[in-house]
Amino acid sequence: MSFLPPHVSFPDEPALQACPACASAAARRVYAVRGIPTHSCVLLDDQEAARSFHAGDLALAHCPDCGFLFNDAFDPRLLDYSEDYEETQGCSATFSAWLEGVIDRLVERTDLAGGTLVEVGCGRGDFLAQTCRSASCAGVGIDPSATAGRVDHAAGRGLRFLHERYGASHADLHADVLACRHTLEHLAPVAEVAALFHGGLEEHGGHLFVEVPDTRRILEEGAFWDLYYEHCSYFSAGSLGRLFKRSGFALDALEVEYGGQYLQLTAHPGVGGAAPLDDLAHLAAAVKRFTETCRATLARWHGVLEEARSANQTLVLWGSGSKATGFLTTLGAQDTVRAVVDINPAKHGHFVAGTGHRIVAPGSLTELQPDRVVIMNPVYRDEIQADLDRLGGSAQVDAV
Numbered sequence: 001m002s003f004l005p006p007h008v009s010f011p012d013e014p015a016l017q018a019c020p021a022c023a024s025a026a027a028r029r030v031y032a033v034r035g036i037p038t039h040s041c042v043l044l045d046d047q048e049a050a051r052s053f054h055a056g057d058l059a060l061a062h063c064p065d066c067g068f069l070f071n072d073a074f075d076p077r078l079l080d081y082s083e084d085y086e087e088t089q090g091c092s093a094t095f096s097a098w099l100e101g102v103i104d105r106l107v108e109r110t111d112l113a114g115g116t117l118v119e120v121g122c123g124r125g126d127f128l129a130q131t132c133r134s135a136s137c138a139g140v141g142i143d144p145s146a147t148a149g150r151v152d153h154a155a156g157r158g159l160r161f162l163h164e165r166y167g168a169s170h171a172d173l174h175a176d177v178l179a180c181r182h183t184l185e186h187l188a189p190v191a192e193v194a195a196l197f198h199g200g201l202e203e204h205g206g207h208l209f210v211e212v213p214d215t216r217r218i219l220e221e222g223a224f225w226d227l228y229y230e231h232c233s234y235f236s237a238g239s240l241g242r243l244f245k246r247s248g249f250a251l252d253a254l255e256v257e258y259g260g261q262y263l264q265l266t267a268h269p270g271v272g273g274a275a276p277l278d279d280l281a282h283l284a285a286a287v288k289r290f291t292e293t294c295r296a297t298l299a300r301w302h303g304v305l306e307e308a309r310s311a312n313q314t315l316v317l318w319g320s321g322s323k324a325t326g327f328l329t330t331l332g333a334q335d336t337v338r339a340v341v342d343i344n345p346a347k348h349g350h351f352v353a354g355t356g357h358r359i360v361a362p363g364s365l366t367e368l369q370p371d372r373v374v375i376m377n378p379v380y381r382d383e384i385q386a387d388l389d390r391l392g393g394s395a396q397v398d399a400v
Helices: 047-051 093-110 126-135 168-172 190-202 215-221 237-246 280-310 322-331 362-368 378-391
Strands: 028-037 055-062 069-071 116-120 138-142 159-162 177-181 207-213 249-257 262-269 315-318 339-341 372-375 396-399
Touching (some): 028 280, 028 322, 055 280, 093 126, 093 177, 126 138, 126 159, 126 177, 168 190, 177 190, 190 207, 190 262, 207 237, 207 249, 215 280, 237 249, 237 280, 280 315, 280 322, 280 372, 315 322, 339 362, 372 378, 378 396
Parallel strands (some): 116 138, 116 177, 138 159, 177 207, 372 396
Antiparallel strands (some): 028 055, 207 262
16 A cells, blocks of 8 residues: 655755754755644644644755764744653653662662762653752752653752753753753753753863764654654764764763663763764665655554454554654544543543544543554553553554
């Protein structure tokens, strides 16, 4: 089956801007989606407002000189993280257990105990609070979101939150560890941000901890659901390491985590350290294959949805985060999917940006009685299957 939504294309043309990571002029556009929601995790309580939510364009460009990929059509003026933003994954036992291990390793590697953790893009503050409790340290969270800091401010040696964007004015904050988890991919001028991080750590000699999605997996799987507007910057292990090496950091560790989905970098200002992974040739090959791989993935999932529609089956998605938004809006699946399930009670009764699908609690499946359930993150398959088993029913379960 051949299928390509009318708003999706695979251009092969020069990017309109230089690479934000290395300033090369050799970047080329390789994938484009028009008219997608500019926010994926915002809580919307009106279905029509969700369907008409403001949109932007994605034009994914690849820099062959450093391996970085970026949205060449990105306009930061379309984003507003002060909205009621809900990105937490802490309701999942699978995620919570994994994050506990991440925190334990971070505290041990950086000797954070008793020190100060500064987190850029802290969100509600869950990671900050949990790490400060584990390390008995103080914490500072920096995030413009209105929901930032909705945790116990007495965690560890105390937390404080700055409702603003990270910038040069924060260089005087003493940080034994400066953490930036799932925030760098939301920022376009990545070389400038890396330089700010270096400036904020150089005087005191603290450690940097960065966690971002792994773009190599996205390319190799043709995972179009992991390409969306908020993510304007896409890293491989090599491009992430090269960015911070150029910015004056020595790399301590660079690892692939969470079922191959995340990259974690630990570094400190200085020279030496581990060499960045030389993945330029492999990444270029993955970019070249992406057109074919992504076309096949789009066709496969279009076929699944069409099969469910023609058989009059009830199909639901499990997981209402950015992956669901990317999946639904890229496929144009407004009418085929009945609902989107999520275990986070803060999302129940709200609607997915772009398509207006209602977000429901798992218990709603006893009424919906779905024939098919599509899991938006395979990491959670065992956890979700256990929930489905408790709810009864005999739905066919697939995972992206």
